[in-house]
Amino acid sequence: MAGHSKWKNIQRRKNAQDAKRGKIFMKHAKDIYLAAKQGGGDPDMNPSLRLAVDKAKSDNMPNDNIDRAIKKATGNLDGANFEELTYEGYGPGGTAVMVEVLTDNRNRTASELRHAFSRNGGNLGENGCVAFMFHRKGYLVIEQSTTEADEDSIMLEVIEAGAEEMETADGAYEIYTDPDDFQSVKMALEESGFTFATAEVTMIPETLSDVDKDSAEKMVKLVHMLEDMEDVQEVYHNLNADEEIMDQL
Structure with missing residues (x-):
């Protein structure tokens, strides 16, 4: 899990400094739209929608934008019909890459993805070419600075909540759950007073791909x-590079 943690720490810093708020809100709106389309517009009865709304609010997305996305999905507003797709490929140095998209035009999206891969030394592959290298997990991060509880106390809370594993790294407690248990674990820990720097269901690589500095930069x-890219919701990969290189990047 360490390589995943290293990349997630970089991503958290990147997201905190990202000035393209409109693009972030668009991605959240698509995520909310799809969740509401599939499971209904009530977050209390639709765990996927509740998670999407929570993630949007964590990025300070206005409630009006959230409500509009839900209304589009439930037929109360006119809007495009989106579909959720996953593309797979290989990045520089043979790294495995999975890309989750939400699009109203799969031909456009596939063309843009193919261009991005080829421009950066990779190639878009067939479905299933790298999916077996990842498994889906719930992922929760508690920053040590946000709690006075010690590691042993938090571990007991995490076990009691039903999580699978907890690791301590880079000033944070990282908690992994079965995807089906994610919401119940999250709610149990929230009731115990914990807040999260990250709370999501994500893809964790089974093995990491070691690359040199040149490949890491291209990746x-x-x-x-x-x-x-506007259609891209999530990007997963198994990049592992020297810690000094990753810090520079």
């Missing part, structure tokens, strides 16, 4: 290019 450019 970071690829990830940033993918994340800047």
Whole structure:
């Protein structure tokens, strides 16, 4: 999990400094739209929607934007029909990459993804080419600075809440859950007074891919290019580089 943690720490810093708020809100709106379309517009009865709304609020998305996305999905407003797709490929140095998108035009999205991969030394692959290298997990991060509880006390709370694993790294407690248990674990820990720097269901690589500095630089450019695409919701990969290189990037 350490390589994943290292990348997530970089991503948290990147997200905190990201000035492209409109693009972030658009991605949240699509996520909310899809969750409401599939499971209904009531967050109390739709865990996927509740998670999407929580993530949007954590980025300070206005309530009006959230409500509009839900109304579009439930037929109360006119809007485009989106579909959720996952693309797979290989990045520089043979790294595995998975890209989750929400799009109203799959041909446009596939073309843009193919361009991003080829421009940065990778290639878009067939479905299933790298999916077996990842598994889906709930992921919660409690910053040590936000709690006075010690590690042993938090571990007991985490176990009692039903989580699978907890690790301590880079000034934070990282908690992993079964995806089906994510919401119940999150709610139990919230009731115990904990707040989260990150709370999401994500893809964790089974194995990490070691690359040199040149490949690492190209990989970071690829990830940033993918994340800047309007249709892209999430990017997962198994990059592992020297810690000094990752700090520089």
